[in-house]
Amino acid sequence: MNCKNRLPKEFFMQPTLKVAKNLLGKILVRRDAGEEIRAIITETEAYRGPNDKASHASRRITPRNKIMFGPAGHAYIYLIYGLHYCLNIVTERENYPAAVLIRGVKIAGPAAGGKILNGPGKLTKFLNIDKSLNGENIFKSHNLWLENCHYQNHRAYVNKGTRIGVDYAGEWAKKQWRFFIDL
DNA sequence: CGCGGGATTGACT
DNA sequence: GTCAATCCCGCGT
Numbered sequence: 001m002n003c004k005n006r007l008p009k010e011f012f013m014q015p016t017l018k019v020a021k022n023l024l025g026k027i028l029v030r031r032d033a034g035e036e037i038r039a040i041i042t043e044t045e046a047y048r049g050p051n052d053k054a055s056h057a058s059r060r061i062t063p064r065n066k067i068m069f070g071p072a073g074h075a076y077i078y079l080i081y082g083l084h085y086c087l088n089i090v091t092e093r094e095n096y097p098a099a100v101l102i103r104g105v106k107i108a109g110p111a112a113g114g115k116i117l118n119g120p121g122k123l124t125k126f127l128n129i130d131k132s133l134n135g136e137n138i139f140k141s142h143n144l145w146l147e148n149c150h151y152q153n154h155r156a157y158v159n160k161g162t163r164i165g166v167d168y169a170g171e172w173a174k175k176q177w178r179f180f181i182d183l
Numbered sequence: 184c185g186c187g188g189g190a191t192t193g194a195c196t
Numbered sequence: 197g198t199c200a201a202t203c204c205c206g207c208g209t
Contacts, residue, residue, distance in 0.1 A: 045190070054190070064205060082202030084191050101190060121191050165190050 007146045009139060012072035016091045016098040017177065020046040021158055023089070023100055024181045027108065027147040030127040037127060038147075043104030043118065043180035046069050047088070050097055054169035057097030060134045067135050068097040075144060077124075077134040084121025084132050089138065089146070093103075103164070156181040 005025060012019055021044075028039045047055040047068075056065040056078070067076040068090055074097050076088040088099035105123045107115040117123040124130070129144065138145045160176045167173050 047190070056190075058208085062206065078190085079193050079202095081189060081203060082204065086190060088190085103190085119191070163190070168189090 005081060005148050006139060007148050009073050010147075012089060012091050013093065014091070016046045016048040016100060019091045020044040020100045020177070021179050023102075023146075024158060024179060025156070025183075027149045028102065028105060028127075029147055031143050034037065038108040038182060039105035039123065039127065040108055041102060041104070042043060042104075042106050042116075042134040042183055043178070045101040045103055045179070046096045046098075046177040047101060048092075048177070051172075052169075052175075053162055053172040054166035054175075060150075061097075061125070065097065068099050069095055070135075071146050073138050077129065077131055079131060080121070085124040086117050086120040087124050087129055102180070104180065153155055156183060 011022070023041050023044050026039055026041050030037045030039070047057070049055070050057060052058055057068045061069050064078060067074055070090060071094050072088045072091050076090055077085055080086055087102045089102070090099045092098045101120060102123065103120045104116075104118045106112055107117065107126075117126055133144050136144050159180050159182075161178045162174060162176060163178045
C-alpha cells in the first residue's frame with residue numbers, strides 16, 4: 001500500500017459538511033505497538049457550529065468539548081454511555097466548534113482486510129483508540145493520522161441521511177448530515 | 184456535591 | 197421490537 005501522504009490542514013479547514021463527504025474513502029491509520037492498521041472510511045457525520053443542538057458544543061465551551069473549539073486536524077475523542085469511545089476530527093477555524101464523527105470503516109491490508117466496522121464504538125475498540133489520543137494532532141502524530149489514498153472505489157456514490165442518536169436535537173435532528181458509501 | 188443522561192452496542196423476546 | 201451495561205460530565209443546588 002503506497003500511500004504515505006497525509007491529508008493537509010487545508011482539507012480540514014473547509015466547511016464541515018464538505019469535509020465529512022470528502023473523508024469517505026480516505027484512510028484512517030492507527031499505529032499501535034509498532035503495527036500500522038489502515039481503515040477505509042465509509043461513514044461520517046458532521047457536527048457544526050454553536051447552534052447545532054445535536055453537537056456537544058451547542059451550549060458553550062467545556063472541559064470535554066474544548067478540543068472542538070481548537071484548530072482543525074485534532075482528534076476529539078469522548079466516552080459515550082460509559083462504554084464506548086467516539087472518534088472525531090476537528091474542522092474549520094479556531095473558536096468555531098465543528099468536527100466530523102467517524103462512524104464506519106472497512107479494514108484494509110492483509111491481516112483483517114475487508115472487515116467491516118459499522119459503528120463509532122466498534123471501530124475505536126478494534127483500533128484501540130481511547131481518550132489517551134484525545135487532542136492528538138493528526139498532522140504530526142505517530143499514532144493516529146489520515147492519508148489520501150486513491151482506492152479505485154473512491155468515487156462510490158455518496159448516500160446521505162439523518163444523524164444517528166440525536167433525536168433530542170429538535171429541528172437539528174432532521175439535518176441530513178450523515179454520509180456513507182458502499183464499498 | 185449529587186443527579187440524570189448520553190453522537191452505542193449486543194443480547195434477548 | 198425491548199433493554200441493560202457503565203461512567204464521565206454538565207448542570208443545578
